[in-house]
Amino acid sequence: MFDTAFSSIESVLVVSLLLTPVISGLLVTLLKRKRIIETTTVISSLLILIQGLFLLSSILEKKSILIFDGIFYLDSLSAIMIITISLVGFLSSLYSVNYMGRQYEKLIVDRQKLVRYYQGFNMFLFTMLLVPISNNLGIMWIAIEATTLVSVLLIMLYTKQGSIEASWKYLLIATVGLSLALFGIILFYYANSVYDNSFNSIHGMDWTNMVENAPQFDPNLVKFAFIFILVGFGTKAGLAPMHTWLPDAHSEAPSPISALLSGVLLNCAFYGLLRFHIISSHSIGSGFSNTLLIILGIISLGIAAASIYFQKDIKRMLAFSSVEHMGIISVSMGFGVFLGIYGALLHVINHAVVKSLLFFSSGSISQKYQTKSIADTSGIIKTMPITGFMFLIGGLAIIGMPPFNIFMSEFLMLSSGFSSENFLASALVILFLVVIFASFGKHLLHMIFGNPKSVMEKGDLGKLSILPMVILVSIVFIMGIYVPEPLQTLIEDASKIILVGGANS
């Protein structure tokens, strides 16, 4: 079997992609020196990024790759995920060197915890990479559940009361949600196996297989199942009102991990949702799932708008803005026209970039000010000019100010909203966006400008903390007015994959 398996270069790439974090995790466990484990992690994540880019190129040429007789399946959609994961993963590993280094110096974490951190980091990357690659939906589910467990471990790194509480809630809610999702998966599986009476065959749960058989599924069953899927994966993807774990977990985790959680993990869960969205679109037309997506998305936007205005904690505010943006993605997906889906996928990337930028900068800021409270943080631009500037850019980008990248995807979303004649939804979205704009802007201005409360020495926190932000900011600027050609084609292919189902609605 293996000689056939490794015949293609992609299979090698995939395997190495999956093995790299595992190996580095093992290395970290074995040799416990601070410097070394840091470098190992950074290098491994860099390798992951590079392999991801290679995979991307090969996917660009041959639209979809099916290897290990259908355990792993990659198409443009998963390529987008992989690229996002590996990019943010690399940058946050780079950032963690500085961030965790400081925590280490401040004796907030000891050596052993540092080791655990980097182990967790690598495992986290591994599990997340497994999600978009796996073709078998059961494995995908397991991977997503695994991400929960690993990230809980990472949140549990500190023994503060807050982190205990956050991780407990996160564990409980996410697991419950995912069990709902599993329920849905089983139903889909049943529907599939009923169709070609292939009970208990490993391929019965393959996405490719399901998509093929989708048109023959029993519509009511599909509806029933999709609701479970939506609620389940929606919980993990932070769609309101199942988002409740999100602000706690994101605010209590170490900043690099918050970046990963917000920027990538949510997208992974949403990816799972998308796969089933496609199946159900194939089977009963996209109208049904689109409506649900729009409803949940708008609820998320509304709740995020409400919560951001009164927010007192920087990272909680950012977390709620993640809820908002997941809402935007799902609404934009739900509009179900090419432009909207394109916008949604673009938004996945943009949001990942901007949100990790924000989490990095806020991490440095809260380290500098030694508080996460918005009220006590002011005059950043004076105390730490570069970080402050980055934070400003990130903030302006996240509230959808041109010429930054988020604006483009939101522009696409709203255009699609109008052109698909969901006027009410679009109007609501605009309303909530303006509210969020006002509230977030208020906090942003207060934090960045004005004079700092207490006198503190001027200066940023080291080059390694600045470097990732600089990279991200440059991406933000570039993507603001121009999406690179390969990315365009990639996103277009992915949108086509999703849109196919929409044809018979």
Next chain:
Amino acid sequence: MSDFSMLEYGLGTLQALLIIVLSPLIVGVMRKIKAKSQKRTGSGIFQPYYDIIKLLRKDEIVSDQSSWIFRYTPWINFVSTASAAFFIPVFLVYSPFGVVGDILLVVGLFALGRFFTMLAGLDVASSFGGLGSSREMMVSALLEPALFMTIFVIALFYGGTNISTIVSSANDMSILIVPGVLFALIAFFIIMMAETGKLPFDNPSTHLELTMIHESMILEYSGKNLALMEWSHAIKQMILFTLFVDIFFTWNFVEQISLVGISIGILFFIAKVSALASFTAFIETRVAKWRLFRVSDLIAMAISSSMIGVIFFFL
């Protein structure tokens, strides 16, 4: 504007000069009539001329707080007001300078003069001047709508804001019977009283800070400047009277230019204006100064009557 002969320009200038020169006379006439109706002898009707000449000859005292605004205001005021006289037909149905500007320009020139007068009132650091300017600000601001509404009515009825057009078409049709114009007339009369600082708006004859508006602005003036101020005030009044009679009592304009016709026209003009003046003076002796904040009621009356005029036109 080349379609007028040199003679006509001469006549136009003559009309303007008539207004400028005769204006103190009208003041004198009014004073005389007031005095008579108050059972006083009063001074002769040429007294204003003597006053002006006397003042022109006097040295002047200027406040050390004041700036060039204060010093040049009389000139600006006089020039703007006197230039307005050039657009007013007196005995001809038109003014050859009518092409240059219309009634709006006349209003604008008045406003220019008033603007500087108010500034001059503020320029000397006394509280009197400020008081005057403040009240003048209010009155003029409120007067503006009334004025424009009236102009609107007139423009509606006589097809233009160009004074020559207005007067000539007014001359063509004996229009007095139309109610709309009647209302315009009432409005215009009120405006005239307000603009020229007559009772019940303003009482120039008492230098009592409770009553005065215009006088308190020019309180600091003396000599030449005072003369110019007084004179330009007289000219403004004359122009308004002339406009009034031009528009509403349009008989005996000179049809074809001849010496006799012109002299008759001039006589008629003087007769008309002095009649109007005496009527005004008569009214003035019959009313008392109103409270400042009731002045707005009068102006509102003017506005509403001109609005009614508008509506009458469209009905």
Next chain:
Amino acid sequence: MVENLFLICAIFAFFSLGATLGLLTRGHKYHSYFTYIPSSFASFLTITLSLIIIFSESTHLTFFNIQHLFDFEIFIDGVSAFFLLIIGLISFAVSIYSLSYSKKFDDKKNNSALGMLFNVFIISMVLVVISNNVFFFLIFWELMSLTSFFLVIYEHENKNNLKSGLTYLVMTHLGTGFIFASFILMYTQTGSFSFDSFRDITIIPQHVKDIAFVLAFVGFGTKAGMVPLHIWLPKAHPSAPSNVSALMSAVMLKIAIYGIVRCIFDFNAVDGSTDYVWLGMGMIIIGSISALVGILYALVENDIKRALAFSSIENVGIIFIGLGLSIVFAAFHLQALSVLAFIASMFHVLNHSIFKGLLFMTAGSIHYSTHTKNIEELGGLIKKMPWTAMMFLIGSIAIIGLPPLNGFISEWLTLQSLLAVFQIPSNILQVSLAFAILAFALTIGLAGATFVRLFGITFLSKGRSTKAVNAIEVPKFMLIGKAILASSCILLGILPFIGMNLIVSAFNLPYMSSSPFETISITNTTDSNFASLMMPGVLVILASVFVGVFVVVRIIGGKTKTIKYGTWDCGFGNLSEKTQYTATSLADPIRRIFGVFYKPHNDIDVDFYTKENSYFKKSIHVISTTKNVFDEKMYGKTISGSLFVLNKIRKIQSGKVNAYILYIMITLIALLLFVGFGAHE
């Protein structure tokens, strides 16, 4: 075409040069020269470009297209060129002004940011005017807002500036939302993001267009400061450094007007059909209200820059009146009148940008040398800074529309087109427009009062504080900058046809006049002369009268001498600066009459020598306050209400994990029921 492209590139090159140098040479001795000389060059080039395009016989259009995800098209026709001219002219003057003005911040802050943003701000405005694609239009539009926002909060140590900055940002974003909605609505019909497709009248159904126009009007109106969406304007403009507030008030508002002209006149709104009467009337009504409200608040304002900002609202209102009239006339096939009204409003656009720029720069100079914007503390500046006073006087005479300056011309034209409404064949419209005349006239009157107050209190009589007493005249560059605009005020006033020809050929309207010395004449239905105006003639008359009276006075009066003496004090002695009229008391009568807008309130507390005897007062303190009805009633209520709701919503994050799981279950069941019912249908 090509040389135009070259010019455009040169403009960008110079502006960006200014921006970069501004950043690089921070703290350098000649920093301001490095920053603002390039921008003045660029502005000059902008003027040239616009003039070339306006007066090129061959074609009015310049068109380039750079491919991207969306097309980035540069499209300069007469309309863009006209507004380019405004941008160029004002920013030229302001750049020169800034050479000295920016030194104000030298010791306090690094003004590298100021210089950079200043340049970027101007570029963004230029780009807005010349971009021909929804996406890029919006990007540059928001870039303009963003840079101006940063300039507003430039002195961010002051909390109020931050507040007003936020208000500005939010309001302008709201406006952008409307604009966006309008454009996207058009896009859904045409399926293309390029403005060219929008120009195609045939494919867009009427009702969609109506909605789109209304949305666009609201959106751009927000930026232009139309009541009641104006509240940001009097907050933001004063907070910015004065050179920037000059740009914002004089140019940025005009960019909003540009947007309206683009959408409503270029995208085929104004055709012969009577469908657009309501649109025109709406504009006129809103315009009148804005004019009135703006000037009413300007009248009682003590902060000189705020007062100027309010008067900007007023002037925008006047411009709207003109545009609306033009639409209405066009709807009734009164071509000539429509053109007249349009010219009037465009001329007012030009004029307002000139004198408002001038006035803001003067206000900046006052702030520069006295460090205060509160006119209650000023006074007597005419002796300290004579040239600035002269400029301010010219500016005020122009803005309140007195002859012989440019303001008079545009207001005259507007008024003429208002007076011509009797040609509209509809009584209701005529009567309602009569009310518009009423509002307009009242506005003019109040404007006069406002500027008497501003000039009188600021420059005349005694200085009311040491700040005013120790003031000195500002450096020469600031004077030059102002002089440029002041002289153009006078020029446009005396030879209005310079401006009018510009407009006529920019918007290629009919009725081009040959020489600038011609008479503006409007004929009525029986084409006798309805009204006519010839400013050179007026000037001649004024001059001759002056000469005449001078001679007469000399002949009669002979030589007299003038004696300087103290102001008459009723023999009371030592008049102090306290005894003279204050700004508040000057405006008091009007404040009382229009009390409904201000809710004026006086707190008087008297204390007596002895409690029992209330005749001998020791001291009387009067605190006189006016409120802004729109801020407190409209916005205050709305915001507090919505916050209440939000606060209720966010409570679902209760911290109880059981509740959270319950939400999940409820959502699940709700959706199941939703679908269950859906299935059973």
Next chain:
Amino acid sequence: MSDLILPTQIDLLHVSAVILLVATFGIVVRRGFSDWLHAYRYQTIILAGVVALIAFVTGIWELYIVSALTLGIKAIVIPKVLFYVTKKLDSPIKLEINPYVSLRISVIVSALLVTMSYFMALQLPISSDKTIAVFLPVSFSLFFIGLFIIISRRKALNQIVGLLTIENGLFLFAVVVTHGFSLVIEIGLMADILVGVVISSILLFRMSRTFDSIDIKNLESLRDD
């Protein structure tokens, strides 16, 4: 395949279904920590039996392994871990004192949930052979009662048990409806559950150390107001 089922087996199915429900109700009605674990263990053992039965019926050999795994991990290892935890907990009282919903009412609610799940089973368009007909509603009720336990109880341990009940419900559902997943996935699931339990017991330790109780009323500090 229905012809394969002998009457005795049907009775067996019914009996086991009933015992499953009883065990689940046991979790609902009891207060003590250890009682829950006992109940859970019985529940799981029955589950394993059911799986074995279905394996016998359908003759899918993988299901035997699955049932063995269930028995091994879910019925032996996990309860052991949790018993250990409860023993080690510092908190003196190892009882659910005052749940959000009193036990009496919880019983009623769970009964309602059971009926609801029967209706749901009828609603679902799943071709019903005997096994399914019997166990589908049972699995639903396990699922929902588990949810209900999590919602209504204050003790973290109880919530874990609720979670495990949900897992069991899912597991039963999967086995009944689709005769289990493929072996790989089953193992993965088991591993996930095991790790989850381990992590949550670590959390339990930390809780009891920090708040000296595992009552989740201590976990309400992170909220928005």
